Amino acid sequence: MDFSCAVCKRSFSRPQDRLSHLTLTHDPKHRAHLRQLNQFEGKRFREAAASARNARTRRTLTKSRNISNLSTFSSFPMEVDAGYQAGLTNGHTDSINEDPELLDEEGSIVSEDDYLETQERQEEVAFERVMDVTAQEILEHTTVFDFLPDPVLKEEVAESVSDDDQPWVWDWHPTAGQVFGKKPTVHERWSRLFPGKDAEAIENYKPFASRLEWEVAQWVVQERVSQKSFDRLLKIPQLKEKLGLTFNNARSMLQKVDKIPERCGPWFTKRLSFKDRPDEHFIVRHRNALDAIRALWGDPAFSNDLVYKPVKLFRHPSRTSEDRVFNEMWTGGFWNAAQERIPEGGTIAPVIIATDKTSLTQFSGSKSAYPVYLTLGNIPKALRRKPGSRACVLIAYLHADKLSKVGLSDTTLKLRNYELFHRSMAVVLEHLKAAGDPDGYGVEMVGGDGVVRRVFPILATYVADYPEQCLVTCTKYGTCPKCQQKADALQDASMLAPRDQFWTIDKIQTARKELKDRGGRAVHDRTMVDDVAGGNYQPFWEGFPLTDIHRCIAPDVLHQLYQGIFKYLVEWVQQVVGEKELDERIRTLPPTHGVRHFAKGISVLSQLSGGEHRHIARVLLACLVGKLEPEGIAACRSMLHFIQLSQYSSHDHETLKYMVDTLRTWYRHREYFIDKEVRQHFNIPKFHALLHYVQSIRWLGTTDNYNTEAFERFHIDWAKEGWAASNKRDHFPQMVLFISRKEKIASYDFYRSWAGSNMPQLDTNSDEQEITATVTKLGPGSDNDSEECISVGRTKLRQYSQAPEIGQSMTIHLTKHPSEPRKKLSHILVSHSAPGFITELKRFLCSFLASSDQPAKHTTLQSSLPFDTVDVWHRFNITPMKLLDDEVEKAIVRASPISRTASIPRYDTVIVLDGENAESTAVQGCRAARLRVIFRLPETVNRYGFPSPSPLNWPAHPLAYVTWYTRFARAPDKGTGMYKVQPVVGSNGIPLGAIIPLSDIRQPCMLVPSRAEWEKGWTSENVLDQCPSFFVNNLQNKYSYQTIY
Template sequence: MDPGVDSPERLGVVTDAANEGDGEALPVAEAGNLFGDHDDEAYMDLPNENATPQDGDLAMEVGMDLEGMEDDDVEADAEAMQIAADELGIEPPRNLTNIPVPSVDSIDEPDNPANSRFKHLRKGAEHVLEKRPHTVAYPNNAGVVYSTSGLTQNQCYEGQISKSSSNPYTPFTSKLDWEIAKWAKLRGPSSTAFTELMAIDGVQEGLNLSFKNTRELNKFIDGKLPGRPPFEHQEILVGGEVCDVYFRDIIACIHALFGDPDFAPYLVVAPERHYTDESKEERMYHDMHAGRWWWSTQQSVGPGATIVPVIISTDKTQLTLFRNKNAYPIYMTIGNIPKEIRRRPSMRAYVLLGYLPTTRLEYVSNHAQKRRMITNLYHACLGRILQPLVSAGKDGVLMSMANGNLHTGDCPRCQESRNHLENFDTNEIPPARDLNTIMTALKSIDHDPDTFLRTCSATRLKPVAHPFWENLPHVDIYRSITPDILHQLYQGVVKHLFSWVISACGAAEIDARCRRLPQNHNVRLFMKGITSLSRLTGQEHDQICRFLLGLIIDIRLPDSLSNVRLLRSVHAILDFLYFAQYPIHTSTTLELLEDSLMRFHDNKTIFCDLGIRENFNIPKLHFSTHYVELIKLFGTTDNFNTQYTERLHIDLAKDAYAATNRKDEFEQMTAWLDRKEKILRHAQYVEWRLAGSPLPELVDWIPPGLDMHRELYLSKFPTARARSFNQLERDYGATFFIIALRRFISLANNPSLATERQLDTSLWNVHFPFQALPVWHMIKFRRTDPVTGQLSTADSIHVRPARHDKQKSHMLPGRFDTALINDGRGKDYGVKGVLHSLFFSVPGTSNSAAAQDTGSGAYV
């Protein structure tokens, strides 16, 4: 019998060696459960298939699993799905009525010329982002080194702690002395617990430490270790209440960041223009120095000056859940540090500048008066903290880098009225607020308060007496309000979009569809739905966005309305959200960003037709119209994303509060943070000494975060050492695996086979000297961080049959992931969808050289 007669038309095995050899080899097509049922007759005449295993092969027939080869999170997700099914019931099968499902082309508006241009632009927009740009340096002197002090920052630090010492841990007496002090302040228990540990007989003497308890250690750190600028404390009397404000000298903080040895290789001191190639036709935007603002501001300062962009972020946070304790930290960083460094909390590129008062002025009964007083208090405190920037911005200050070189260094934006915020026209962007008019209105308070109020009302300005930014040089406060992915998009526009979709589709239907979603590495499952969630974080909004469009792709709307405009609106907002987060932009991708917003406005009337919205006068949605201009000025949005400073609340506010006794907490919090920073700075110095006191080496180029390279990773040992062919067919659904493997080996050995008939005949000569194969249940795709060199898992594919949970109480469903593979034959979209059934490797005992060279493979 011809072994190929009853086999399905297409069978496939994909291996990591499949593309080696002759490029003209007959392609191996795919096969699996989607192409037909298992037929035993297809294997009847093939030898060695049904041989009875010997006694020594019984272990291979049963299979030998290796425990702990898969992530605990995968197991936990599967168990959570089963528990949710037990509690809520599995969603019953739907009656498959003739629901009109819009095609991809109908969603993409093929009749719209603008959308055709959108697809044409996107097709080639991203590939240029992965290349190193063509750089044009600032033509005149910028970032000039005025002199060299002769000492690096580490050498200056060394002079502060000791004149000369061969002990790299100075002022600590030994490595053990230093390591215990470091552990106590960064990883150790509470102060009381550490004191009790030191009080145990023989501990302090046996370790020969230079401190006996927490108090002595704190005194040692405060007196002998230099650190970042200390905190100052001032009291402000507001009515009858005394408000405390803690802050640092902002100029000293800028000195600390500019001269930090960890940042020396990456620091940027002059603006540049980046282009995709030497023709300089398409501009690129990413870090601040590649934006237009730095270039234009450099022209307004003296020749040779170094601009230090100061980035300020404030956000109130809750310290406790029940005692209503709040903190209002203010963070600062500088734009000379690349965004890839600033975004990592572990790099300490942000400085805690201070804590603002959190008073509620409860004794003031008039709410309007209370709001004015709190606003004036905010501006007064911030004005005091930023006051040193006035003279520094006008006259400049000498600032040393770590290598010793010395340098000098409504809509809140436009005039659109609140009743017309829903308007959007790329050709008629509302003009920015006139700063000269604003400043004239603010100065009128010194002459006539009544005129001041009328002037502020006429210019649509909040009547604040002397706002903090009034005298700051080179500052246009309305242009300085930058895009905020977290609060403007995720917690603003996306939050509105969720509520509109739920109103349009129904909460019960949305939750039911959430429970039907399959597991995926990059998708979190909400097994109880999303409509009942409250106080969603930005991360949860991001997780829901990943499957939102899939939830509504075939949804039925009330009154038999077509869902095409709904899909287009959601699709456009998600496109805008993800384009806005690109770590590097070109003129083309900025056009795509603008087109996405236009597509939303073209289709948003669906929410009015459904009675959900009457208008779209939403300030955060309107602010999206300014994203393109602001990215061109200041660089991409990840330069200013408040998600990074939100993370700092844990390290610089919540952890600090947890270390206090809850009395006069801010004084204790600042002292705790000061000591922690001193320990971290000394750790930096010790590492430098142990490395041989090297000089900082400058890094020429830092990729701006768009590294698309992924490395395939398989664990060293398979999940199951052996799975028989019968098990592969029964448990993994690899119905035609044997024929597919034979076809692959035959083609590898004979790439000259030209017809299907010749290939089918050659299968008679393929014999397997084994009855089972090692199997992996997961492969990972890893990426390497370009700055730290650390590996992280970017994605994974799971292939695992149904099994019992660890308690043997539930049967967990199998998981066979679907992947999109770009094999160059996916027509317009360049991808092909395949269902993975099996990851395997061929044992080394095979008598086929091709089989031995295939390495690992996948059956799809």
């Protein structure tokens, strides 16, 4: 059969040759004809796929009409039957032996459930029929194979951030952390208090009579069962006898709980008052801060985790300042400097204090709590961030109610609030002054392993939002609590001399001496001239050893960046772009796991939370292309990049320089918002605070050591739950008792675990460097018999080579049972919009043949596969490789096709390892792709008409069919800092793709339109299909920002 060219009438023996002729002939007529053919083929596929989608909609409408008709039809026979009820005999009843095939004929009566079930079966058959017809149409017009090379960009080898593979150098302080003996641990002391060697012995559960009694008490306290409810439970006849409980009511049960020793020492109550109002009392409920430190220090759960020495960490053996690395608090400048000031052999305990007032009531009332939290910098930050690790303790409730305004001016009332705060904190932290004195002996503390050290607890970090930072440091509101910059000069791109504790105390004492007879108001007015909020009271931190309160103030990612900087940025962008236009673009973005989809935009939201601002920050820059001038894009990009950089869990000279560079970019381009008349100045304290971030990171470690967001999470456990458990009258004593009992139960539970077994230790020293993929089927006896796990070893981490605490692998989880078992290959073409799937599958399987057995390409494509179905999954879970101690969130990647019940498909985009130089970070050797099909090859194939086992060299692990985007260019787009990609389409109009191991997917990614003008017809469901080019959004999350560069 001849195939002739429609332009020049030249004949060819194969359609492939004719297509090659059209592609290689570059005269205008041939090129125009080829373009028309591609458009025609693309239109046929879209129409064929749309017919399958529309079939469900038509059937749904028909189903609704049929159900409506069924309801109308059913009512009439029922009325007729009612009229003949009296004369009904057995002769008129249906015989149970009637032919069932005749029951559903016209005129028979069927139930609505049976009717619907029949309809669903018919719909399923109809849907399968439509799929078969559509697949046949596609196969008839996609048999032509294009032998031309992939029309993509030439692969570029991106420059590496660092080619250094040398190990990091740890210079631990030589004399710190000296051991001064050994004493019994807290659990060994408990074992004497609660004797008993046999695990089954009754005495082993003292003060409880048995294990069951202990479990009941634990359940009551942890589940917050009310005392009245528990009393009613115990009154059930024979319940106590059957369970062997010795307590008669909740009171006697709680008395046994109260016999468990306090973890952090007893609570105390301190009454404060003012001299002119001695009858007005302000109550502070607190613990001894030293007792809390001892509890953390001696907790056996931290015995293998506590760090007792500061270290200077370097990337290279040269040990220059540019090689210095900062992450944990013990790598910062403060701990290293303080260690030199204490006696040789002593151990620093950097104390981290956090305060934050929180509301207890939601809809009515005005009850608040003012908790004070304490933790230690010796505990790794990954543990401190976890509420369940018990690495942070509540040490006080400050007075939270408003002071009476009667007879007081606004300034006097403000000064009294200041004084009350500082006097209260002085009570809470008074024992730290003597304990941390470098001229003293320190405090002997027993660790969780029984080792005794001389510990010097020193106030190192104070975590608070901006208003509290001013309150703590006695700084005038509206100025900087860390430097002496004036309020009207905060927009300057420079810092003045730093504030320090002695300078602030000197200003306050000088004003007192000059105005000692004129009262606190006059002293306050005098100090405010120097931007110091002083008064006739002593700041609580005065006299604290080795402490500079101004350097203790830490960056606040939540309030300064997301609820501050970014909040301003969104407001300004909305004024420039327009709320309606910005909402329209945000609605158009494709759905991506981990990124909230704002279906109604963001202008309808009120009182945005930090979490909502975090999600908006992930997509804002992508929505501004074409709506802001390049200067506006640069200004927004610089702030968004600064927010990401500030959250790095490890910094070195290079990354800190990136932070400085982004700030310089902001100062160069911020005038854009003044030109647009949305701002008149930038004298905003939160913007000025960005200048101090690099210094704070060098001094105290990275920002995840002291983020306020972590401490706000504790409000739930230590404020709101206690309030909910109280009777709402005189609630603080009840809240204290509730928290104390929860701590006792948790401590006793951990003690019971310790008594039964030793805690396992994780091995973090694996040197695995190559990619290895294994699939493990979890059997019925495992913890999770519904999943399969693929463990993928890490590639060499170039940027963090041989760094500590790097995760060794990523994992992929699939459900044990596929979403669509034995799905027809022809149906996959249509439902997954994957016309090239069978072609790529043939190529893939052909690669497993010996080179001498591999047929020609056209023979391969014309050959039949030895199977016609595969198992298909619609999603999988992936946990990307861990970078340092960052907590990587599990992501869900979807390839959801159209089906009888879902007319809107979803095919997520991913980063694929596509070359030998591919790494776990950066884009070199990687490629963006769209996931179309997740499947596994069958275990049985058809050989000569008989079922046979599949070849042994076929992969048994899951596979994926992806369609490609163009390779990454050498550098990202200058304006957005994002890489630009386009879908790769063959000369026949079909997207080019490949079959890859599922383990080659490194991470999910988010693609956003890169065009300046977005078409009105684009929606979140179709934008990935209709937009011709995209940016790879590296602001999708922290992990994407650190790996897509």
